Amino acid sequence: MSTLSLEPTASGRAFPRPERWLCGLLALTLLWDLSGLDMTVMRAIGAGHGFALRDQWLLARVLHDGLRQAMALAFLLLCGWALWPRASLPRRERITVALLAALSLLAVNVIKNTSLTSCPWDLQAFGGTARWVSHWAWGQADGGPGRCFPGGHASSGFAFLALCLPWLAPPAGVMRRRAVGLRWLAAAVGIGALAGAVQTLRGAHYPSHSLWTLLICASVSLAGWRLAQAGSEGRAASLVRGWWRETLRLLRPLLVPMACTLAVLWLSRLGLAVWLADRVSHERAWASLLWQGLRFDGVLLGFIWVLPAALTPWMALHPRTWRAWVGFLRVYGGLALLLVAFMELATPAFVAQYDARPNYLFVEYLGYAKEVGGTLLKDHAAHLLATALLLPLVAWAGARLSRAGTPPAPPPAWQALALSALLLVSLTVAGRGALGHRAANPASAALTSDHLVNELPLNSLYTVAYAIYQSRKSEAGITYAELPRAHVIERVRRETGLPASAFTRDDLPTRHWQATAHPRARPLNLVIVLEESLGAEFVGALGGLPLTPNLDRLAREGLWFERLYATGTRSVRGIEAVIAGFPPTSAVSTVKLAKSQRDFFTLASFLKPHGYESSFFYGGESHFDNMRSFFMGNGFDRVVEQKDMPADAFIGTWGASDGDLFEVAHRAFEQQAADKPFFALVFTSSNHAPFEFPEHSIDLYEQPSGTVNNAVKYADHALGRFIERARRSRYWENTLFLIVADHNSRVYGPSLVPIERFHIPGLILGGPITTPGRIATLASQIDLAPTLISLMGLSGEHPLIGRDLSHPAQAARPGRAILQFDKTQAYLEDTPGGETQVAVLQPDVPARLMSYRDGQLRESASGNEDLIDKAQAHARFAQWAYQKQWHR
Template identity: 30%
Template sequence: MRNRFYFQPKYFLYWLLVFALGRATFLLYHWPRTSQLDAASVARTFIYGVRLDGSAAAYLCLLPFLLLVAAGWFPKLRVARIIGVYTGVMGTLVALLTVADVELYRAWGFRLDNTPLQYLSSPAEMAASAGSSPLGLLALIFGGLLLAGYWLYCGLLTPLPPQPARFGRLRAVAVALLYSLLLMVPLRGGVQQIPVNQSDVYFSTTHPFANHAAINVPWNVVQSMPLGELQQNPYQYLPDTTARRLVAQLYLPAADSGPAPRILRMPRPNVLFIVLESFTAKLVGHLGGERGVTPTLDSLARTGLSFRNIYASGDRSQKGIVALLSGYPNQPTTSIIKFPRKTENLPNLARSLGAVGYQSSFYYGGELAFANMKSYLLAAGYQRLVERQDFRRRDQNSKWGAHDHVLFGRLLQGLRQQPAPFFATAFTLSSHEPFEVPMRPRFAGTSETNLFRNSVAYTDHALGQFLRAARQEAWWGRTLVVIAADHGHHLPGNSGGHEPAKFHIPLLLTGGALQPHLRGRSIATFGSQTDVATTLLAQLGLPTQEYRWGRNLLAAPPVAVPGGFAFYCFTDGFGVVQPQGAVAFDNAARRIIERDSTVTRQQLRQGQAYQQQSFDDFLGR
């Protein structure tokens, strides 16, 4: 009587086994790379990959499970044949994707996604691309996968037992429906806050191939469809030669400019990079914002090196992280971090510093799977990641994870054990919505603006406590501390999505490695998050050529932009800020949204050229 209701969990298991077989096929097909992995790493490709396998299996189980719900009410309904045909069709499609993937990975270096769709309108090119493939071997693998899938199905799932005669319809429907509802858990990869994504299966800091092997190909193909990766640049405002020339001028140093001042007491200091969630200049006193909200940052401006006119590259955390660590501009309708195969080609401070002996770590109180950040950080070469699951459960006292004072405590503990020179990055989270913080409110009232003020004040306070403790540590005297925001905020004042005020953020340098005579100095040049990596590497005497979208903020600005410039993106639009004013442009409507009267036509052309060229670069990654 119970055997009929074993079918659904066994059907889910069937797809897990099919996907495990596909992964084994991938590893064997690429044996030269697989042989470079140790046995534990090979095993982890299956262990970590099971989350995406389970999500894909859950999607494939939805229709058969709903058919079994209907069969519970209509016992004579012959669903076994329908499920068999459906499984055969889906199994053939999975086998086809598996075979296409194992060969395309050899040529492309990334797992199959929606990229082949661009060839559907060019069958000749598609045939030419497949010309060098070992078609006989691939056909043999395809046939083997079909036979294995058929054998598994026959051995595990046939025949489908009839529904027991005395088993009531309501009970039968209830059991089948319960199994269907339980699919929601594997479908989203578990019960965590953020649905499963590629980051959840990335585990290796040294072998990108191992991370790639853990990806489920059918899931990856379907997941990539809504991303709508463009193949042509929709932002063709100028002839390409003109756009390239205008962008090159933005980074061309003045002919008579001398060397940039040295701000460090030593050539290879430790670097501690602190990224503050949503810290808008509107709440930072020394940047002309409200007084009394960020006393720590305002104090650092008097004792460190501050930059008054820095703007975020975008309006989301994942965009700010890429801009700060890779010096890479944002995209107006998507984000490069959604495409791990693109972010693997980006430069990154962790990799640049790691090449000269720096030990790297990244600390975050939340889940790094959020917005694919984990895959980005692992591809960047970070050697150690600390995230929500690494904190004690009692310390996960925020909706997002561990509050900032807990994060800074863990950071302080970790830096005591980290070999020098180190490059450590910490990313706060408490000033993110819903702005709940473990501190007595400094600003009365429950308005969203005051809740936000209190959350910023709390993080500023936690940062101050951390810095006071850090100054007592042995590593402080040889450490440069870089403090920047990931993006700004519309509060207070409800700035429009295109307004420069929403993107204005703090950037400060402090620490024992800073030259004493530069402390308290303020830099007026206009710049972007994309300039931070270049500025830091230039001070360390390291190459910056890979960071083509950044300039040294401490060097003389280019002749084309005497006071510097900042470019930022919002939803299908961009803005350019220079000392003479700002202009915001709507890409969809192809018109100016807002423009200061002092802004020249050349500034708009520079923004259009930047948008055009940066998106060309994104498409080519």
Template identity: 30%
Template sequence: MNQIFKSRYSILLGFIAYFILFSFIIRSILFVSAAQKAEFTFLEVIRFYFVGLFFDLGTGLILSAFYALYLLIIPNRFYHKRWNRMICLSSFFIFLIITLFSFFAELTFWQEFESRFNFIAVDYLIYTYEVIHNINESYPLPLLIGGMLLIAIGVTYVFHKLKIFNTSFTSQTRFKTRLVYSSLIIIPAILFSLIVKNSWAEQGNNRYTNELSKSGIYSFFAAFKNNELNYHDFYSLIGNKDAFTLVKKELTESNTTFKNDSLSILRNIKGTDSVYKPNVIMITVESLSADFLAHYGNTQHITPRLDTFANNSVFFSNMYATGTRTVRGMEALTLGIPPTPGSSIVRRMDNEHLFTVGHVFKEKGYVNTFFYGGDGYFDNMNHFFGNNGYNIVDRGRKLLNENYDGTRMLIPDNDVTFENAWGICDGDIFNVVIKDADQKYKKGQLFNNFIMTTSNHRPYTFPNNKIDMASGTREGAVKYTDYAIGQFIDQIKNKPWFKNTVIIIVADHCASSAGKNEIDISKYQIPCMILNLKNTEKMNISKMTSQIDLFPTLWSLLGWDYTSEFYGKNVLDKKYESRVFLGTYQKLVYMKGDSLVILSPQRKVDTYLYNKAKNEQKPFVLPKAIINQGIANYQTAFDLFKDGKLRY
């Protein structure tokens, strides 16, 4: 076996050794970071290092497989040529840079999501403009690139001193020997890529241990390959008719009449005799966790305006987001649907002309507009909103050749005072909204606005001299967003259209979804409030509610009749029973009271009791009825979208 180290394969073996060593270092750094937030037993540490070694070795073999094939087929008389040395050394150095960049990216990704690469990393690879600028504004990019180059040069120098290059380029390795050596690399690499699943690392209840067991690069390609999951192929099922029966029973309210279709949730909602039609402005705040507000115990005083608004509004103090990304929040707030497995519907194919919140408003005579301070091409937002009854106002660099149901307007440079990689500051987008509202008021148009903010997103930069905190920190960004919302409401109070305008403030998701549990319920709690609602006293709705319940509750307060195909409910109805839907890309959560059901691929069902006060979830055998209710909601939601039944 020692002969392989003295053959032309010495560079390949050296690269695998380098990859395993640096993977060990990265895993150790991530372990130190995770140890500050979670406890690890000795056996868990041993497990994630040994399982991690297995994944690192497999990934190293995959990365080396093409070079092993090259070493097999190139004859000795060519392998010793100068041009071959240049090809091999250049390829070696390029692979060093690629893997070093991957290691750095793992560290930054963990800092943001406390996870190995997943679907989010795949998404970010597509949107290079925003990501590159975000990295450039968040980190000293020239120093980082220089550092990676120095490390790559250092590794190359070590290989030179160990005479690895010289050994490889002077060896006389016969074809039969090469066939054996290459087979030892290529065959295991193929088997590893075809057989080994990333989920093999997820064997315990400690989420950090599972993530540390993985290899970043392998996790990335596993996420790329599994971007969408078919519910029927991977999750627990019940009969279709039974599923819809259970969902209809859960959705039945005192004013509900279902259509005569056993495989549908289409229904009529009866309003009151007193109908109110105000303008609606929904401010969807980027990454606004509930625990940023003083109402939830925060003592940093970073949301003084939001805390005041919460105390003088219809305040949903126990609301939960459906997911961990902006597009999940958009999905919940427009489609009123549980998070189906894979990417958000906002980002999927065939997501046009769906039954949305905007459709209900349009039926009532409203003009719907989506406002975004960045480029709405990102995350397919423009396509989704533009083909589901909304006009678009965004900061795109150019008008794309895509036709929308509505119109698209670019935010001009003279309306921008501050901009970073993700878009214009919140103050600027609010000024754009005010101008638009003034124009619509003059035309006598009712408007429903969906505003997506960006300032509370890394790199957390915002205009100077607005607040007493430094730009570039999460807390500063939260306080600036709070300031901008306060200024916006102060400005519009003097507008003639304000007295007939309802303001909604709600988060898209929390600032962080990672915690000690696989699904950390506390990391999904968000604030939500409705301001300036005429003839409605301020109230604190402490019932557990979901993002998808927001508009059905608002429409009830407005007294509206409407047709619904939403999973959201009026939380003020006497028949309302608290339940929420949470999800990652693969884990689907149904929680009713303290009963927690988690659905996973391979038709896995885990059940727990959730103690909110202690933020603990303990395994517990729940009644079959609750499990089936969770399955029914996700199964029917998946079917309705895939079968095209969510179209109006």
């Protein structure tokens, strides 16, 4: 890289003194940030109620308002001096100084107005509402107003740093008195430091904000001054050509892997778009797909490369360091490229299963290598083979293209600093995906009513990383709207349909007394059969395929739910709703969260004081999805799992077949003491990809055998045999059976929430059910627990917000259901006109009112703001119920 020896000095030093000062200032600023002293200083100044000096007359009126006005006048004088016909400095230099002062002010204010960092006086620690978030946490909001980094008031002094440069860095061949420049330097730094200290004492800025303001103003001033000198000496054109050539050589180890990554992302996105062309065309989303795709690829590249890119110019200062650094970049870039390629190659299979780009489920399933590996080998062998062939090809191409080229000439340190700053700013802006106050997030691409089309502009590494960030940010999930706690509690209580007098404790807001609508001489046993992935489209009695003749027949013998909806798309979400009666959130199910591993309401914990023995029967390994820990910590007495199955049991990828599982459960029920009531959860798994079940057990619906339709038919066959054996047993007459799905097999469709894919079967039967019936009310899985408690003849206190649908008054209320589809939540409610209205809640965008009729979700013009309030209240309540441990 061409060098710039622009400043002859008396000492003849090769490294210009202003650049040394700038590098020292950078080191000081970074060390201060690393020290974590910002909050220490602010805690010493402020208190829980705020900052005592915030409105102090001298600081607020004189040194803030007065100083700002004085410096505005000084800037006007500077502009007048720059244009004055006669002065000691050439007019060109004076104009340059004035322009650099203006550019310094502009740079600070542009960064400040896009910053998410809030002022100290906005923090919760000092009486505000924001939480502390480092200004290094790009794109992460702190809950406050932001726009506080760097220090704007300090820039009123630091912006005048350019005044010292005509004397400290004069043009080539010009000798000037350094003392004059040092006096201007002291004045600018002194005034800026005073302004920064005033704001720190008032609680408006951290000390680091002033240091960063000084660094920004100094960098702008020095870089601009050097470029202006080069132009004035007639060397600008050749200098730019040489600089451009050497800069490209320096940046080649960065640009090649970044270009390869972009190529992989765009080829993948193009392939997905062609595959889903009908949905993209229906939403007229081709243009937004291209633009938003470029935007979010920039976000990913910004996060991956911002730090290596910022360090690269410094590594070029010495040839040995450069060679080692280029080697590191080849390895780093290769690994990043492979990771991106792997995620994109994994995307089609994930989309086929979940109708979404990879999200937190992708990460969760990586923890279950045995089950997931077996499923992939048997169900996605061709996809695995393609991935195994394409990944080495990507690695080879990346390695070939990133071979070391001609090394750059070592740049001057000040050029390294300027280029490093430029790369840091550019990739930070790219990583934020926006120039505005808030960084881009998935909601920025949500421009259509088709959730999958909205995700196509994203990339899969980004969606997984964002999901991890969201899950770690809060176990309670996304807050769709901030509402007063009292309003949320009052609204949720009202929607239970219970009188205010029923609620017994203020510290547990929904705990109430439920009196059974079906008194019995002795409580009934309870067996819940949780059917894996049994959606309504597979059930003949719900208008689906003719795959469930046994369930269809049983539907006429018990209480059949015609409009029952799952709360989510995962088994643990179904367990959470059916066994714990807990409403859904965007977070991981409470089955897996820390605060719900003990003292969390379940049917087992409710039944234990009534003398029940509770068991969990599962054909697989109970540690999967943390089920064993959750159950044993919340009222269950024992777990029967794969290791407890007989030696001759059929064992597939996900455990014992349903037939073997039901056989073990039936024998256990027969051995129960006649005078001790029992509760059992039997969780099936045969209807799970890769859909394995014993050969010759059924007449196949289709070929080959390993399909979802055949697996459903086998699951129905095993269920029918179990119920027939139970009907002939001694426990039948005193036992309630609930047969319900955990969720559908695949939740997909071109709408924000594919509601029809949440429709599941539900049936309550047994000896005590003497009068069959159909429950046509819109119902949720969270309604099942209170309904079962009542039908069992039990009364007691619990925190459930579901409704007892066996009670005539509750069944007569307009039905409602709550569905969680990834980050989107839908609240469904019937209207007197027969229409189902839907409030759709999404992160970072306003709630939407829609209507659901004939399997179609459409925009609604009803203006039902009350429904939105209900939806937001229930979503917020679920967060608090977990966080504050109200569900006990």
